Every structure is written in structure tokens, then in C-alpha cells.
Amino acid sequence: MTNPNIPEEVRAVAANPTQLRYALMELSATIPDVIALGRGDPDLDTPPHIIAAAQQAIREGRTGLTPVAGLPELREAIAAKLRRENGLDVDRDNIIVTTGGQEGVFLMMQALLDPSDEILVPDPRYTSYDDSIEKAGGSLVMIPTDHDDAFNLRPEAVEAAITAKTKALLIVTPGNPTSGIVTEDRLRAIAEIAIRHNLIVISDEIYEKFIYDNWRHFSIGSLPGMAERTITLNGFSKTYAMTGFRVGYVAAPKDIIAAMIALKAHTSGPAATVSQIAALAAITGPQTCVDEFRQIFTERRHVMIEGLRALNIDLSDPRGAFYIWANTTTTGIHATELSYLLLKEGRVLIFPGNSFGENWSGYLRMSLLQPVEVLREALARMAPVVERYRVKA
Amino acid sequence: MTPPERLARPLASRLAGLPAPMRDETVEPIEPPGFTDAAIDALNKGETHYADRPGLGQLRNAIARDLNTRSGLNLTNAHVTITCGAAEARFLVVRLLAKPGSLIVCPSEPAAAAGAAHLAEAQIVQETSEWTEVSLIYLTPACETAQRDALLERALASQAFIIWDLAFAEEKPKFNPAQIAELSARTLTIDELSPSLAGWRVGWIAGQPMVGPLRAFKQSMTIATTTVSQWAALSLFEDRQG
Numbered sequence: 001m002t003n004p005n006i007p008e009e010v011r012a013v014a015a016n017p018t019q020l021r022y023a024l025m026e027l028s029a030t031i032p033d034v035i036a037l038g039r040g041d042p043d044l045d046t047p048p049h050i051i052a053a054a055q056q057a058i059r060e061g062r063t064g065l066t067p068v069a070g071l072p073e074l075r076e077a078i079a080a081k082l083r084r085e086n087g088l089d090v091d092r093d094n095i096i097v098t099t100g101g102q103e104g105v106f107l108m109m110q111a112l113l114d115p116s117d118e119i120l121v122p123d124p125r126y127t128s129y130d131d132s133i134e135k136a137g138g139s140l141v142m143i144p145t146d147h148d149d150a151f152n153l154r155p156e157a158v159e160a161a162i163t164a165k166t167k168a169l170l171i172v173t174p175g176n177p178t179s180g181i182v183t184e185d186r187l188r189a190i191a192e193i194a195i196r197h198n199l200i201v202i203s204d205e206i207y208e209k210f211i212y213d214n215w216r217h218f219s220i221g222s223l224p225g226m227a228e229r230t231i232t233l234n235g236f237s238k239t240y241a242m243t244g245f246r247v248g249y250v251a252a253p254k255d256i257i258a259a260m261i262a263l264k265a266h267t268s269g270p271a272a273t274v275s276q277i278a279a280l281a282a283i284t285g286p287q288t289c290v291d292e293f294r295q296i297f298t299e300r301r302h303v304m305i306e307g308l309r310a311l312n313i314d315l316s317d318p319r320g321a322f323y324i325w326a327n328t329t330t331t332g333i334h335a336t337e338l339s340y341l342l343l344k345e346g347r348v349l350i351f352p353g354n355s356f357g358e359n360w361s362g363y364l365r366m367s368l369l370q371p372v373e374v375l376r377e378a379l380a381r382m383a384p385v386v387e388r389y390r391v392k393a
Numbered sequence: 394m395t396p397p398e399r400l401a402r403p404l405a406s407r408l409a410g411l412p413a414p415m416r417d418e419t420v421e422p423i424e425p426p427g428f429t430d431a432a433i434d435a436l437n438k439g440e441t442h443y444a445d446r447p448g449l450g451q452l453r454n455a456i457a458r459d460l461n462t463r464s465g466l467n468l469t470n471a472h473v474t475i476t477c478g479a480a481e482a483r484f485l486v487v488r489l490l491a492k493p494g495s496l497i498v499c500p501s502e503p504a505a506a507a508g509a510a511h512l513a514e515a516q517i518v519q520e521t522s523e524w525t526e527v528s529l530i531y532l533t534p535a536c537e538t539a540q541r542d543a544l545l546e547r548a549l550a551s552q553a554f555i556i557w558d559l560a561f562a563e564e565k566p567k568f569n570p571a572q573i574a575e576l577s578a579r580t581l582t583i584d585e586l587s588p589s590l591a592g593w594r595v596g597w598i599a600g601q602p603m604v605g606p607l608r609a610f611k612q613s614m615t616i617a618t619t620t621v622s623q624w625a626a627l628s629l630f631e632d633r634q635g
Contacts, residue, residue, distance in 0.1 A: 019609065022446065039443070046441040054621070058432050064422040065592045099477050099594070099615045106614050110512075131613035135488075244442045244620030246477075262408050266508030268481040272619040273592035274432070 017127035017355040024339060028349040035378045037366040038349040040176065040322070042241035044296065046278075047289040050240060053281030054274050062277060066270045069261045070097025070249070074280045078249050081283055086205075087222030088232065090251050096260050097279070099271045101206050101235035101248035106132045107267070108231055108250060111259040112200060113138035117167040119202075122153055124325075124356040124363070126176045141166070142357070147327060150317040151180030155189035162193075168200040171220060174207040174320025177356045177365035181211065181319045184218040191223045201226065204233045206248075207321040209290050212298055215319045221251070228253055238322075239290055240282040245275035297322045300368040300375055307379035311386055322368040325353075329362035332391025339364060341389055346381040412507045423589040427628045435624035444620040446612050448475025448597070452623050455630035456597050460582065464569035472599055474607050475618045479560035479585035479596040484509045485610050486581050486598060487529065490554045491515035495528035498544060498553075501536040505558055527553045532570065534562040549575055554602065559584040571600060578602055586626055593622040 021038065028034045057063065069075065075095040082088040082095075098104040105128065113119065115137035121129055123142035133140045143161050145151040158169060171190070173182040182190075194201050201220055208217045221230035235248030250260065264270075304324050308315055314327040328338055335352030342348045353363025370378065424432075447453065453470035460466050476482040487509035491497055497510050497517045510517045521527060530544050530553050548555055548570075555570045560583060571580035578601045585596035595618060598607060 018613070022612070041443050045439060051436050051441065055433050055436055058424075058429055061422055061424070063424065063590075063592045064420065099619075102613070103615045128613055135613070242441055244440065244444060244617075246615060246617070246619045259408055262411055263512070265413075266411065266480065266512060267484045268477040268615055269594065270592075272477075272594040272622050274621060275619050 017357065018131060020336070020355040021351050024343065024349060024351065024355075028343055031343065031347055034343065034347045034349050035370060035374055035381070036349045037368075037370060037375075037378060038351050039369075040238065040367055041243045041369065042238065042293070042322070043369045043371070044241040044293055046242045046245075047240060047282070047285075049285045050242060050278050050281045053285075054245075054278040057274055057277040063273050066273050066276060068265045068270045069257070070095070070271065071273070071276045071280065074276050074283075077280055077283050078251070082219075082232070082251055086208075086219040086232070088219060088251060089227050093254050094251050094257055096250050096252075096257050096264065097271050097276060098235075098248040098250060098264070099268050100237060100243075100246040101204075101233055102128055103264075103268065104233045104235070104248045104250040105129060105204075106135070107260040107263050108202060108233070108252070108256070109133055109136040109138065110263050110267075111256055112136070112168055112231075114167075116165060118163060118165040120158060120161050120166060120169040122151075122170065122172060122175065124151075124177055124353065124360045125172070127356060129170065138167075139165070142359075145178070145180065147314075147316045150319060151175060151178035151325070153182045153186055153190065155186055155193055158190055159193050159197075162197050162199070166197065166199060168202055169194060170202045170204065172204040173217070174211060176207065176321055177323050177351075177353070177363075178316065178325045179318035179321040179323045180316065180325075181215055181217070184216075187218055187220045188223060191220055191226050194229060195225050198229075200229050200231065202231045202233065206233065206235055206238055208234065209239045210294055210297055210322055211320040212294075212301060213319065217320075231256060236279045236282050239293075241293065242278065242282065245272070245278050247271050247275045247279040297368050300370075300372055303372050303375050304366065304368060304379070307376070311379070311383055313386075324366045324368065326364045326366060327362060328353075328364050331386055331389070333389055335361045335364055338386075338389070341385050342382055345388075346385040348378045348381050411511050412504060420588040420591060422592055424625075425629065425632070427632055428590070428625050431628035432621050432625035435621050440620050440624055442620065444475075444617045444623055446617050447608050448473065448618060449620075449623045449627065452627045452630070453597075455627060456599060459630055459633070460569070460599055463565060464567055464572060466569060466571050466577075468599055468601075472601055472604060474598045474604065474611060475623060476596040476598060476611060477594045477615050477618050478591065479558070479583055481611070481615065482583045482585070482596045482598045483556075483558070484512065485607055485614075486554075486556055486583065487515070487531075488513045489603060489606055489610055490556075491528045494526075496521055496523065496526045497529040497531050498527055499531040500540050500544065502533045502558075502561060503531075505533060505561065506531050506556070524551050524553075527551060529554050529556060531556045531558065533558045534566050534568075545570055545573060545576065548579070549573075553579070555580040557582045560596065586629070590626075593625060594619060595622045595626045
């Protein structure tokens, strides 16, 4: 980061990936007419049947405190979905409803990790995992993933990272920030490794509904011998564009769920009741809205891929989620600086790659969470900034 | 060793001694009409996405104004963080401010902070002579005035932070430890919506110290508090403040 004009509030937190993202968001709020391609908050409207269910619950006074684990009927519906769609052998007692997916990560790390325990995490990564692991006293061990492999997770890289201290492996598919997926063949090989080394596997499947082309989602917890060692994380925020309701869930062996419930009673209590009723409507109601969202993201993805390639910016194959993970090393500009310049001069908020791990200062993460015409405008704003500052060979 | 056996140690160590949560009885929800209307209106307006990480600016303003009016404080919205009920507020402040192995002096209603203290690996005591070991003085309005004042006198000579937990008080007192000038930079006030609105999961932390770290910790746990709940909560303050 060499640009002396980068303000202190960004410079001061540049070494903390999560805080760097928030500093850029706060800076963007001071700049008029910014196009936000930063935060992973879908711009789409929450489907009307979900809103209607929440409003009906409010009118009927169904708003009292629920059990900490969540509304029983919501836990039942989640278990049914996981059996039906993901092949998981779970029932209600395997489920905890959390206050957003992030709390699921926090609670499971608190439940799982002893000081000095190591957890394997694919790199790059959504660095809120780092915070939860650190607060539980564990140690994060990065597993490298590669651009040329579309950031798929390589079983041999997983096995090479295992030590006597390794307790768990985190899998994120589709991935954030890379939009890569872990393919079924790799998951089968990784499951064998997990069983051989007696590892717990945490499978973050928050973006499972957004997969493109002919790729498909696969849940590692459905494989033989994996149910007893797999913790599956999912939620409603991304799938149904309802981030503000704050509802996620975790499916896991019952002793782990019992521990998470006991912890949650003291860390935040149950999720908001109206939110849980909205989530119940989402998971039991029509799913055409999800198909429509995926179609919208597919079109946006196409526009961004074409536009970025026209700027001579290299991309891996984004197979899922709603992000573009762009290799900007050809610009010769450090990601924090490029992100700042794009915000200050181009009025486009994009997160630098190093806010998803220290090794990624040659990448940017762009979300697809703006309409197509706005994405085209963002590309038009980015082009002169990239060309003006591109380091010429 | 099976996966459950691998988990036995951390689960056992974290859960052993973890007390049952306070107030797990069911309280009938009673919402003022303005509260219900505000919630429905917010949903009609599409307030279904993330709120700002520290909470809605208007709600934080209203809470700061309420505390200033009642207790003569000088808080702004920058000093307020909205949480998922008082439970999250307690966990955040205790986990952040109580060092492992330190003492939390809590002379009344110790169960309020017992779970958070256990998870922070700190010990709750009702009194102590080991003041160098004290990281937090945790007070509620149920504490007798003489005892409270004596503890605050001791606080002046120590580096301990003060938590003023109003969540269990039906009548909110005018007194606030932050009124003592030397303690205002070390005092955090915790409160939440009334028990009949507990299902909406809105609480808050207000005070000068540690605002940035508290917000960062909150972000790493639940990111933000439920948006519709915050809009509904705002209506309560608007009614009260006219």
C-alpha cells in the first residue's frame, strides 16, 4: 500500500481484514453516488410471502420468546429440508436456529475448540472465521487453493496440513470470496481423509442455492461415516434476501447441538421470533423466488465476467455464490490501494483481496448485488481508474 | 477415539458449571399499538436487510437521549451499540472486559452475569478484599445504595470497569455510575426492551469506553441486530420522547 493519500482510517486497519472491509464501507458512506459491490447483502426484495408471514405473526401477537434452540416447527422444517435436499440423516434435535449464520460459526468454534487445537481453513477465506477461531482459543491453519483450479479444495493439500493438533476442517462451498465450489469427487476424497484422521468437518453451505452452468452442490455430511463428524452451516439471509431478519442454522450431532444451545442461552438468547416465523415461511413456501434470484445472478455474472475481461483483468471460473474474485496483479497495484482508488475516484466500492487473507493483495472481490445496468456503470467507472494507475511494464 | 470423544474435553470444560440462564419463563407478549404498527410499516418499506452494524442511527440517538434525559449523561449515538437482547450485551462486555482469572464483583443478582463470566473464565464474587484482581464491578439497581456507593468509591482507586445493568429493573432509576465524572469513561450501561417484548431481541450497551472493540466483537458474533425489531423499538422511544 504505497498511495500516501489513503486516509488514516483505512491505513490504520489495513492489517485487520474484517476491519478493513468495514472501514471501506464507512468511507463509502461519505462519498455520494457510490456503487456498492462490497457487502454480501442481496439487493433483491425479500419475497412477499415471507414478509406476509412475518406481518401476520405480528398482528396475531405470535412474538413471545421462543426456546433458545429455535421454534420447534422451524427446526422440524429445517431437518426435513436437509433430509430431502442434502441427504443428511438428521431430525429436530440435530438442529439449532441461530441469529444469522455468523453466530453459528461463533458458537460451533466455542463448542469445538480447545486452546492449541488447529482447524484447517481454505485460503482465501471470509475472515470472520478467523475471529471466531481466535476467540475460541484455536489456531487457524490455512490450506492453499489455486486460481487455476477454480479455488476447488485439493485433498492432498488438506492431508498435507494435518498435524497431531488438527481437530477440524472447514469447507466452504460455494466459497466466499472465490465463488469456487468443492466438487463431489474432491469431497469424497476429503471425507476419506477426515475419517482416516478422525477430523470434525464443518461444511458451510450458505450459498448452496447459487450455483451456475452445469455445476451442482453436494453435501459432505451425506457420505457414509460423515454424519457423526459433520457440522453443516446454512441460513436464510442469502438464499431469500432476508439478511436483516438474522436467521441461520446449524445441523450437527446431538451433543454438539446441545452444547451450542447451552452456550447460546448466555451469548444472545433465541433468534427474534418474528424472524423465525419468516424463516419458516421461506423454507416451507414456494421456492420459485430462489430460482428467480439465481437467474438474475446468472445474468449479472455474465455481464461482470465480460466487462472485467475487457479490462484485461483475469478471473477464475466463478461457479457459485454471488461474487467475482478478480486477479488484478496485471495492474501492478496493491489491492488495498486499487480498492481505495476505485472508491475515491471511480465511486465504486469493492473489497480488496487482502481483506480475505493476507496472501491476496493481487485480488479484488466484487459482489453481483446490483442491477445489470448499475454493474455496467460500475465497469465504466472502473475502466479509466484502472488504466490511469496501471503500472506500465 | 470417536468424534464425540474428541469433543468431550472442550464441551465438558466450557459447559461444566455453566448456570441455567435467567428468565427462561414465558412472558406473554404485549406490544403497544405503535410498536406493532412500526414493525409492520418497516416490513412494508422493505426494511428486511442488514441494519448498520452498531444499530439504526435513529434508535441509537433515541437511547442516548433517553439516558441523557433520565440520568444527566452526555452520550451520543456514537456511544450506543444495539445488541440481540441484554444477553448479548452482557456476554460482549464481560467477555471483552473481564480478563481470564480475574474477579467480577457482583453484589446483587449475580446470576445476570454468571453465564458470561463462566465463558470469560472469570469468577463472580459478591465481595472481595483482593482489589488488584478485580476487572469488573457489575451493578444492578437491586444493589443496596450504601453497598453500591462503597463499591464505586473503591472503583475510583482501581482500574476496574463498571457495568450498570438495568435490564431487570422495572422502574429505571435516575442514578447511573457514569454520573461520577471520574467513572464516566469506565462505565457501560446495559438495558433491553421490557420482558413482554423479549421475543424481539433488542438490547443495548451505552457508554464511552471500548465502543470500537465492542462493535467489532458484536459484528463477529451476530453482525447486526434484527432490523424490523429495531424499527419497532424506535417507536417506543418516539412515543416517550414525543
